[in-house]
Amino acid sequence: MSLFLQRTFDSLANGTIYAGLAVAISLVFRSTGVLNLAQGQMALFSTYVAVLFASEPSPRLAFTSWVDDFGTPWPIWASIVAAMIVSFIAGALIERVVIRPLGDDDPVPAIGATLGLFLLFDSFIREHWLDFTRRFGSPFPNQKGDWWVIGGARLEWDTVGIAATMIVALGLLALLQHRTRLGLAFRAVSSNRQSSTLAGIRVDRVVMIGWALAAALGALGGGLIAGQIPVRPGMMDRVLILGLAAATLGGLRSPAMAFVGGYLFAATETVMSGYIGFIDTRVTLVWALAVLIAVLSIRPQGLLRTHKVAIGDDP
Amino acid sequence: MSPGDTVDPMELTPRRQALIVGAVAVIVIGVLTQASLLFTTDATKVAAFTLAFAGLSLLTHHLGLLSLGQGAMVGIGAVAGLHAVRDFGLPPTLIPLAGLAAGFLLGAIIAVPSLRLPKPYLALLTLSVAVAVPIVIRQLDGPLPVTLDAEYLPPSWTGIDERDEHQWEFIIVVAWVLPTLWILHRLLRGPVGRAFIASRDDPAAAAAFGIPVRRLRLFGVALSGGLAGMAGGLTVVPVNITDSPLYPESLSIKMFAVAVAFGGQRVLSAIPSAAFLILLPVWLGDRNWVVPSGWEGLLKSEGFIYAVLLLATAHFTKGKGFTHLLGERRRARRLGLANAPLFTFQRYRLK
Numbered sequence: 078m079s080l081f082l083q084r085t086f087d088s089l090a091n092g093t094i095y096a097g098l099a100v101a102i103s104l105v106f107r108s109t110g111v112l113n114l115a116q117g118q119m120a121l122f123s124t125y126v127a128v129l130f131a132s133e134p135s136p137r138l139a140f141t142s143w144v145d146d147f148g149t150p151w152p153i154w155a156s157i158v159a160a161m162i163v164s165f166i167a168g169a170l171i172e173r174v175v176i177r178p179l180g181d182d183d184p185v186p187a188i189g190a191t192l193g194l195f196l197l198f199d200s201f202i203r204e205h206w207l208d209f210t211r212r213f214g215s216p217f218p219n220q221k222g223d224w225w226v227i228g229g230a231r232l233e234w235d236t237v238g239i240a241a242t243m244i245v246a247l248g249l250l251a252l253l254q255h256r257t258r259l260g261l262a263f264r265a266v267s268s269n270r271q272s273s274t275l276a277g278i279r280v281d282r283v284v285m286i287g288w289a290l291a292a293a294l295g296a297l298g299g300g301l302i303a304g305q306i307p308v309r310p311g312m313m314d315r316v317l318i319l320g321l322a323a324a325t326l327g328g329l330r331s332p333a334m335a336f337v338g339g340y341l342f343a344a345t346e347t348v349m350s351g352y353i354g355f356i357d358t359r360v361t362l363v364w365a366l367a368v369l370i371a372v373l374s375i376r377p378q379g380l381l382r383t384h385k386v387a388i389g390d391d392p
Numbered sequence: 393m394s395p396g397d398t399v400d401p402m403e404l405t406p407r408r409q410a411l412i413v414g415a416v417a418v419i420v421i422g423v424l425t426q427a428s429l430l431f432t433t434d435a436t437k438v439a440a441f442t443l444a445f446a447g448l449s450l451l452t453h454h455l456g457l458l459s460l461g462q463g464a465m466v467g468i469g470a471v472a473g474l475h476a477v478r479d480f481g482l483p484p485t486l487i488p489l490a491g492l493a494a495g496f497l498l499g500a501i502i503a504v505p506s507l508r509l510p511k512p513y514l515a516l517l518t519l520s521v522a523v524a525v526p527i528v529i530r531q532l533d534g535p536l537p538v539t540l541d542a543e544y545l546p547p548s549w550t551g552i553d554e555r556d557e558h559q560w561e562f563i564i565v566v567a568w569v570l571p572t573l574w575i576l577h578r579l580l581r582g583p584v585g586r587a588f589i590a591s592r593d594d595p596a597a598a599a600a601f602g603i604p605v606r607r608l609r610l611f612g613v614a615l616s617g618g619l620a621g622m623a624g625g626l627t628v629v630p631v632n633i634t635d636s637p638l639y640p641e642s643l644s645i646k647m648f649a650v651a652v653a654f655g656g657q658r659v660l661s662a663i664p665s666a667a668f669l670i671l672l673p674v675w676l677g678d679r680n681w682v683v684p685s686g687w688e689g690l691l692k693s694e695g696f697i698y699a700v701l702l703l704a705t706a707h708f709t710k711g712k713g714f715t716h717l718l719g720e721r722r723r724a725r726r727l728g729l730a731n732a733p734l735f736t737f738q739r740y741r742l743k
Contacts, residue, residue: 112512114519139686179706184511185458186711189652192460192645193702200695204685318523321516329513360531366524373517374505 079229081348086227088340088347090236090305093243096339097298098320100247101291103327103335107267108287110184111176112329114191116295117317118198119164119171121310123296124303125206127153127160128213139205153216157300161293168292172285181270203310215304216242239301246297247336250290263287267330318362319346322369328379342368412660420566429558433630436562438663438670439569440626441466445662445669446576447619448651454580455612456592458511461502461518462647464525465617467639469495469624471529474634477542484542488568488625495621496614503613507606522644530636537635540628558630565626572622577659588612642695649698653705656715672697 098116105113113119130151134141141149151159175194179186217223217238224231254260265273266283274280299313306312319342326341327334346361372380423435448462469491476482476490502521506514546552546560579585590598591605599605628634650665673694690696709717 106512110512112516114515175703179710183711184515185652186706188458188512188515189649189702189711190706192649193699193706196645196695196699196702200690200693200699203695204687204690204693207685318520321520325516329516360527363524363527363531366520369520370505370517370524373509373513373520377505377509377513 080351082228082230084347084351085344086230086232086236088343089232090239090302091346092340092343093240094298094302094316094339095319095323095343096336097243097247097294097301098316099323099327099335099339100250100332101294101298102320102324103329103332104250104287104291104294106324106329107332108263109176109187109284110181111187111191112184113288113291114188114317115194115198116291117313117320118195118202119168119292120295120299120316121202121313122167122198123160123164123292124213124299124308124312125202126163127156127296127300127303128209128308130156130159131213138209153214153300153304157216157297160300161296164292164296165289169285169289171292172288176288177281177284199310207310210307210309212307213300213303215239216301217304219304235304239305242301243298246294247332250294250332259283259286315362319343319365322365325369325372326380328377331379331381334379334381416570423562424559432558432562434670434674436558436565436630437627438666439562439565440623440629441666441669442569442623442662443572443626444620444623444647445651445655445665446573446659447616447623448647449655449657449659449662449665450576450580450588450612450619451616452651453655453657454585454588454592455609455616457506457613458515458648459518459616459644460515460641460648461521461525461644462616462620462651463639463641463643463645464522465495465498465620466624466627466643467525467529467634467636468498469621470628470634470639471533471624472621473625474538474540474628477540478538484540484544484629485564487628488622491621491623491625492618493621495624496618498621499617500610500614502617503610506613507609519641519644522641526636526639526641529634529639533634533636535636537633540632542632544629561630565629568622568626572619573659573662576619580657580659584608646694646698649702649705652711652713653701653709654715655713656719661715 098120101120102113102116105111105116129138129140129144130147130149131153132138132141133150134145150156171194175190176187179190181187215235215238217235219233219235223235224233226232252260254263262273262278262283263286265276265278266280266287270280273283298316302312302316320339323338323342324335326338329335342365345364349361349364423432427435444462444466447465448459451457451459451462469488472494473482473487473491477484477487482490502517506517509517544557544561544564545554546557550560550563552559580588587598587603587608590601591603591608595605624639627638646669647665650668654665654668655661676692676694705711705713708714
């Protein structure tokens with residue numbers, strides 16, 4: 078029982094990150110109908126930005142001299158916040174420069190553009206930081222003894238801190254959506270873009286803020302997970318797939334279901350690789366993909382939604 | 393034809409057919425007589441991938457769908473073909489048939505959900521297949537490459553030296569590819585092709601005219617998968633192995649990028665697409681362009697080139713591709729719009 082509990086605790090941190098990315102993907106898709114396939118690479122880029130702010134100037138790490146004037150290295154929390162600000166601006170710029178000019182008549186150019194962004198960020202990271210692999214350091218205490226023992230299993234402060242931070246961030250996002258004028262505009266745009274335009278809402282600006290918020294959320298997720306696994310190119314590939322699978326559970330349009338999906342996938346992943354001998358982490362990815370394919374085949378609108386998704390729903 | 397009539401750029405007139413046959417003959421003879429071992433192997437891969445691109449062209453330009461998983465279909469075809477020869481005694485020259493069957497089957501399975509999904513969901517579905525297939529192949533075949541255990545030795549009547557078996561491999565692949573392309577061309581230029589286009593442009597109207605839209609599109613998607621599987625079987629011919637890293641998801645993404653940018657309704661547009669996919673890394677390597685890292689490395693990396701290609705296609709052609717745009721321009725000029733612009737800059741269009 079304690080082993081099962083331990084595995085469940087272990088999955089908490091990963092689940093939080095998957096949930097964060099899934100919510101970011103849902104956020105963009107809901108407001109724009111664009112499936113941002115570059116979300117994972119954007120988050121990885123943001124993680125490297127956080128690493129830059131938290132590192133001593135070094136010839137091994139490209140661009141450290143660029144942030145040297147700001148008195149780096151900064152504490153980890155400050156670095157993550159700086160990366161979130163940079164990502165917020167970058168997300169808004171990407172929407173304005175890359176996505177908006179494509180229009181919203183046909184989703185193919187937008188899919189192509191996000192794939193282009195995926196390759197662009199991936200190439201940039203590989204060409205500049207391929208040789209750099211290291212742990213970023215956790216913003217929470219994670220030394221020996223920094224844990225609670227519950228039912229014979231260790232629940233690390235680090236894990237709880239990551240989960241709590243992401244839940245607070247997502248809670249703030251929910252508050253923004255449901256308690257502010259911007260949130261009201263955001264919900265209106267998600268519901269019907271044309272009517273929102275007629276009602277005087279500046280749709281372009283709302284969509285741009287959606288992209289910016291999603292990028293900042295990705296930066297937070299990347300910065301938090303970087304304390305658990307080494308920062309390296311390709312680090313976010315797996316997270317992106319699991320995030321996409323989690324978002325699919327909500328039909329790509331429900332941040333709440335995407336959030337739950339993130340934890341479900343992480344728990345299943347940890348339990349499967351722990352209890353079934355021949356299954357390693359690569360195979361659990363196939364399981365997640367199988368769920369994704371099954372959901373898309375049977376209930377593309379998501380597990381809880383009743384509105385059917387059909388070809389005419391192309392944004 | 394009366395003097396006022398114009399020739400449809402899509403129409404293969406006898407003169408154009410003769411030109412194409414002549415060009416293909418020159419290329420094949422040139423490869424066989426002049427090319428080095430390495431270039432012949434690359435040309436063999438180009439020929440094989442032409443089928444995969446023809447399938448992708450069918451999917452994108454005739455059915456109005458998209459696929460980010462065509463590379464995975466190639467992988468499935470390669471593995472199925474290799475095991476059919478190695479474990480079930482299929483004659484090695486028939487390897488593409490096993491690939492065709494496997495690709496057709498997987499294509500038919502994917503076709504069922506894909507026909508009712510909007511494009512973003514379809515992109516996600518096919519991308520998932522692209523990610524899953526290499527992992528499944530690795531799980532089935534293990535981390536090491538699997539060899540074919542068969543050789544393609546040239547028969548004595550060909551006059552090809554046994555040490556030049558790469559030339560014979562090229563001939564085998566071309567002998568499969570050219571007739572397949574011809575059959576596909578005839579299919580797409582005939583009633584089936586017109587029915588594909590009708591069901592793409594207006595499914596309701598097509599159904600009203602008695603076209604079995606759903607069955608037809610199922611067949612189209614499965615055929616596209618089958619062609620990719622056949623290409624996969626043929627890719628085993630020059631290299632004699634399969635290995636999961638040979639069919640990563642990036643292969644599917646690159647194929648999508650090239651097919652959208654350079655593909656068209658013509659089957660022949662698959663040839664430059666395949667040549668770009670195979671020869672770009674060779675060219676980069678030959679020119680010693682692949683430098684270790686930094687800005688220079690970024691500008692000369694394959695990933696960056698594909699990224700620029702995708703972004704440029706999205707922006708300047710609105711996802712329709714440069715080939716489509718050139719065709720449109722030619723049509724516009726024929727209609728007397730002599731200054732028809734090459735690109736429509738979406739950023740500056742009037743709303």
